Amino acid sequence: MSNTPEGMARAVLEACADCDICRYLMEDTPCLVFPELYRLYDKEVEKKGGITPEELRRLVELCNFCALCPCPNIRADIMKAKHAFIQREGLKPSIRLLEDVERVAKICGAYPRLANLLLQSKWAAPLVKGVAGIHADRKVPSFPEESFPAWARARGLHLLKEKSRRKVAFFAGCTGQHLFPDVPRAAVEVLEHNSIEVYVPEQKCCGMPSLLEGDRELTLEFAAFNADKLSKAVDAGCDIVCSCPTCGYLLKQVLSEGACHSLEHRATCGSLSDDVSRQPSVFGTTPAQAVEEKRTVFKGLFRDEGYFASLDPQKRLKIANHTHDLGEYLLTLHRSGELSTRLGPVSGHMVYYPPCHLREQKIGAPYMELLTLIPGISIEPIQGVFHCCGIAGIMGFKQDFHEISIAMGSRLMDHIKAIAPQKLVTDCLSCRIQFNQLLPYQVLHPIEILRESYLGRDGRV
Numbered sequence: 001m002s003n004t005p006e007g008m009a010r011a012v013l014e015a016c017a018d019c020d021i022c023r024y025l026m027e028d029t030p031c032l033v034f035p036e037l038y039r040l041y042d043k044e045v046e047k048k049g050g051i052t053p054e055e056l057r058r059l060v061e062l063c064n065f066c067a068l069c070p071c072p073n074i075r076a077d078i079m080k081a082k083h084a085f086i087q088r089e090g091l092k093p094s095i096r097l098l099e100d101v102e103r104v105a106k107i108c109g110a111y112p113r114l115a116n117l118l119l120q121s122k123w124a125a126p127l128v129k130g131v132a133g134i135h136a137d138r139k140v141p142s143f144p145e146e147s148f149p150a151w152a153r154a155r156g157l158h159l160l161k162e163k164s165r166r167k168v169a170f171f172a173g174c175t176g177q178h179l180f181p182d183v184p185r186a187a188v189e190v191l192e193h194n195s196i197e198v199y200v201p202e203q204k205c206c207g208m209p210s211l212l213e214g215d216r217e218l219t220l221e222f223a224a225f226n227a228d229k230l231s232k233a234v235d236a237g238c239d240i241v242c243s244c245p246t247c248g249y250l251l252k253q254v255l256s257e258g259a260c261h262s263l264e265h266r267a268t269c270g271s272l273s274d275d276v277s278r279q280p281s282v283f284g285t286t287p288a289q290a291v292e293e294k295r296t297v298f299k300g301l302f303r304d305e306g307y308f309a310s311l312d313p314q315k316r317l318k319i320a321n322h323t324h325d326l327g328e329y330l331l332t333l334h335r336s337g338e339l340s341t342r343l344g345p346v347s348g349h350m351v352y353y354p355p356c357h358l359r360e361q362k363i364g365a366p367y368m369e370l371l372t373l374i375p376g377i378s379i380e381p382i383q384g385v386f387h388c389c390g391i392a393g394i395m396g397f398k399q400d401f402h403e404i405s406i407a408m409g410s411r412l413m414d415h416i417k418a419i420a421p422q423k424l425v426t427d428c429l430s431c432r433i434q435f436n437q438l439l440p441y442q443v444l445h446p447i448e449i450l451r452e453s454y455l456g457r458d459g460r461v
């Protein structure tokens with residue numbers, strides 16, 4: 001049973017029922033998994049019926065990988081169970097289409113006027129959305145005339161120059177590249193304004209949408225491509241910078257999970273070396289024996305069992321160690337006195353929402369510190385960690401998750417409405433889509449505010 005998808009979902013249920021912490025800890029959060037998990041468990045304990053395979057499947061479907069829960073291994077196990085269901089039952093064609101955000105955006109972006117016309121037309125939109133598995137009520141953003149990759153290529157940013165004191169490999173993310181190109185453009189302009197050379201390597205989706213859908217093959221295909229390009233950029237002296245917190249979370253944390261337990265990594269950091277084995281130890285009587293025994297024992301104890309274990313662990317760790325959130329990177333520059341603070345005023349009362357995957361990077365809210373450098377700015381953050389907009393990338397577009405996603409986000413929306421800001425600021429472009437769906441306020445990425453501020457002072461960026 002434990003290797004079946006139901007068995008894997010059941011193992012999560014039993015672990016959390018046994019621990020019970022999240023019954024109370026997650027009570028006041030938008031997470032839908034734990035209320036359902038404990039409802040199923042209680043129903044079984046009270047002998048009001050066993051847990052059916054359909055209920056176990058539905059349970060894992062409720063997770064949007066928002067990372068609000070305390071145990072990374074539990075949400076990783078939920079994803080593994082989701083993947084096992086998909087491996088056994090296959091992926092719906094509409095999901096296969098939707099999860100490849102880059103492909104959809106490239107197709108629609110080739111004829112943006114036609115795509116926008118169809119998606120805004122009262123008669124054509126339901127048909128197009130129906131074929132793509134998008135809920136009829138979901139507002140789809142307009143496709144821009146020029147994508148970010150086209151803009152970047154026209155400026156020669158796809159070429160890595162040799163001489164530069166500081167250079168970054170910029171990872172823009174699919175939503176920014178193809179739906180909101182003003183955001184990555186603002187990022188490039190702010191970085192260049194601060195004398196940072198920007199290189200835009202060839203890149204694919206970070207893999208989070210397909211990971212959330214349980215499509216491991218596609219996720220690994222994307223991750224392998226990105227790992228290759230990004231590790232080469234690091235070798236060439238670049239820092240990796242992400243303007244999307246979900247891409248940053250995946251590159252920094254999810255991709256490298258388990259990699260430090262790999263034999264390849266431990267061999268390079270000395271835990272399997274002769275030097276270590278010479279120290280007094282319970283292992284072997286000769287150094288060679290000790291090394292061999294250590295290999296045998298540790299190989300069994302610690303293994304790279306992460307979701308991305310089939311990819312080169314050294315590359316995964318290299319990427320994790322060199323990736324920075326854009327706000328984090330700019331704040332580091334500011335703290336070392338290297339960020340221009342020639343900033344002009346920006347008007348309007350603003351609310352800043354720090355997205356889930358930024359919080360999960362545990363770097364605080366770097367943009368709040370940066371934005372408060374702007375003279376006279378009026379901005380307040382959404383306080384408290386248990387908020388989520390609910391969209392979960394493409395999950396919120398799906399016919400069977402749209403309403404759940406709206407319900408998950410309702411608490412945050414009420415909170416923002418009570419403040420009634422003139423502008424809403426967030427670094428997550430998926431959150432922007434949800435805010436555009438549910439709130440009347442203009443939504444901006446913090447980098448767009450910084451760009452506006454530089455422009456206001458110097459008349460150029």
Ligand code: SF4
Nearest residue numbers: 016019021022071074
């Ligand atoms: S997620 Fe972790 S803390 Fe929460 S119930 Fe499960 S095992 Fe316990």
Ligand code: SF4
Nearest residue numbers: 031063064066067069
């Ligand atoms: S990742 Fe989010 S949705 Fe999934 S179990 Fe944790 S808190 Fe719930």
